[in-house]
Amino acid sequence: MKSFVPHGLRRLDNIRGDIYGGLTAAVVALPLAIAFGVASGAGPVAGLYGAIFVGLFAALFGGTPSQVSGPTGPMTVVMTGILVQFTAADPVNGAAMAFTVVMMGGFFLILLGVFGLGRYISLVPHPVISGFMSGIGVIIILLQIGPLLGHKATGSPLESLRMLPEMIKDINPYSISLGFFTIIIVYLLPSRINRIIPAPLLALFAGTAALLLFLPEGSVTTIGEIPSSIPMPDMPVFSLRMFPNMVKSALILALLGSIDSLLTSLVADNITRTHHDSNRELIGQGIGNIVAGLFGGLPGAGATMRTVVNIRAGGKTPISGALHALVLLSVVLGAGKYAKYIPHVVLTGILIKVGTDIIDWSFFRRLHRTPRTAVLLMFTVLFITVFVDLITSVAVGLVAASLLLVQRMADLQLKSIQAITEPGDESPLCEEAMSILRAAKGRILLYHLSGPLSFGAAKDMAQRLNMIDDYEVMILxxxxxxTIDFTTSVSIEDMIRGAQAEGHHVLLSGAQPVVRDILARRGVFELLGKENDFHRRLHAIRKAANLSGIEVGEASK
Known part of the structure; x- marks a missing residue:
């Protein structure tokens, strides 16, 4: 248990920087947490509770000292769908089941960390991550179309597009005016002012003030009052009928949370010149999400913008992340009653900025220099993310990327195969071996394999051999x-059987221990016979010369 004692609680040498970093991160997190809560359908307090509990426990138990965690755009998109799905299926207990899913997602995150799977998240190809994140950014923007025009938010991007003509016919001028006022602030605020007061917070105050001072009462909707008390925990609620869907949704949250958090960890590493602990970070995020779900908070992950703000303000240890959560808790307890004046459309403007920030613009700027397969993969994942669902997009992206990788590796493996009967200067043979092959005049085929061989090249490797038949002895x-895989071992067995069936002698040379073990399980050595298995290539070539009745002089004996 000692290894999970928060390091930040044992480090006080950066306390001043951590305090300033935590306060600054809290200022940035406040409007975002409220916006995410409203966007999810769970209410602003759910966003705040998620920022508090995920932020606190992920900081204390995570593996990235400077990281600030809380609700993020991608996690909010998933949670919105979960709430819609479960409340539609069970209006009475649906919301409770949705927050149970958040706890289950936290549990799966802990399992990923405990079993050391954090390092595998980094193996997801960049085009898949780029398409996935860009798709989530597009979803966030499309879901804000309704609120920006003065209508209720729709449940899906497709529905937003389908309802767009009707919404345009009935635009609320006060809503769209206040929305664009907010958008102008979050996009165009000069950086020197943004360093003093973050654009989302300024937009929140300015938009609320504009409503109270200049717009008619009731012209736009507001978020309502936030409870100013410490929440009570709610026990998990399960449904046998909905349990498979709960597990699926929890796995989506865990997968997305791990990707989101570990990408942010990499950003923090690049800025601080440190190295995070991936598995510990997943465990910390899992604990935070379990507690957040227990108290009705949104799921969260490492938040890139809040983490960068924290580091630049001086935060280096978990104290800053924990302080950011405690500051948000104090705001909820002391100022929750004033939140009722915040207009929904102001949060819409903030979320539109969040959506555009999530889109991987750097990938789009480099499209003309990016391989076509990577571009196609990215757009495929983006399209499926927006118009199908998130888990399908990742699954399709990973499968497609894997197949492309297998094809590229197979091409490289096939290039390394040499069918040698007349050795040239480039052949990997000693002088004696080359003299024997030259004397054989094509009767000895040296089928030289090189590098690790996998299933992608196995079939073509056998087909190449089938195209050669004018030899008496083949040396494999x-x-x-x-190393080889199982499919390659099957292909090698088929090659040997095929050659023997055609009346050719088959010899094997140089098989290394790992390869020998796999071939032995297939019974290849019984098929060959011990007398045809050689550890050295030259010995096999000498045996081939004897089988062909070749006189090559003393050097080839």
Whole structure:
């Protein structure tokens, strides 16, 4: 248990920077937490509770000292769908089941960390992550179309697009005016002012003031009062009928939370020149999400913008992340009653900025220099993310990326295969071996394999051999093959059987221990016979010369 004692509580050498970083991160997090809560359908307090509990426990138990966690755009998009799904299926207990899913997602995150799977998240190809995140950004923007025009938010991007003509016919001028006022602030606020007061917070205050001072009462909707008390925990609620969907939704949250958090951890590493602990970070995020779900808070993950703000303000240890959560808690307890004046459309403007920030613009700017397969993969994942669902997009992206990788590796493996009957200067043979092959005049085929061989190249490897039949003895040379997979072993067995069936002698040379073990399980050595298995290639070539009745002099004996 000692390894999970928060490091930040044992480090006080940066306390001043951590205090300033935590306060600054809290200022940035406040409007975002409220906006995410409203956007999710769970209410502003759910966003604040998520920022408080995920932020506190992920800081204390996570593996990235300077990281600030809380509700994020991607996690909010998923949570919105979860709330809609479960409240539609069970209006009475649906919301409770949705927050149970948040707890389950936290549990799965802990499992990912405990079993050391954090490092595998970094193996997700960049085009998949880019398309996934950009798709989430597009979803956030599309879902804000209704509120910006003065209508209720729709449940899906497709519905937003379908309802757009009707919404345009009935635009609320006060709503769209206040919305664009907010958008102008969050996009165009000069950086020197943004360093003093973050654009989202200024937009929140300015938009609320504009409503109270200049707009007619009731012209736009507001978020209502936030409870100013410490919440009571709610026990998990399960449904046997809905349990498979709960598990699926929890896995989506865990997968997205791990990607979101560990990408932010990499950003923090680049700025601070440190190295995070991926598995510990997942455990910390899991604990935070379990507690957040227990108290009715939104799921969260490492938040890139809040983390960068924290680091630039001086935050270096978990104290800053924990302080940011405590500051938000004090705001809820002391100023929750004033939140009722905040207009929905102001939060809409803030979320539109969040959506555009999530889109991977750097990928789009480099499209003309990016391989076509990567571009196609990115847009495929983006389209499926927006118009199908998140888990399908990641699954399709990973499968497609894996197939592309297998194809590229297979091409490289096939290029390394040499069918040698007349050795040239580039052949990997000693002088004696080359003299024997030259004397054989095509009767000895050295089928030289090189590098690790996998299922992608297995079929073509066998087909190449089938195209050669004018030889008497084949030497299957595996001297430079460190490993093979099961499919390759099957292909090698088929090659041997096929050659023997055609009346050819088959010898094997240079198989390394790992390769020998796999071939032995297939019974390849019984098929060959012990007398045809050689550890050295030259010995196999000498045996081939004897089988072909070749006299090559003393050097080839």
């Amino acid at each position: 040379d595996m001297s430079n093959v460190p």
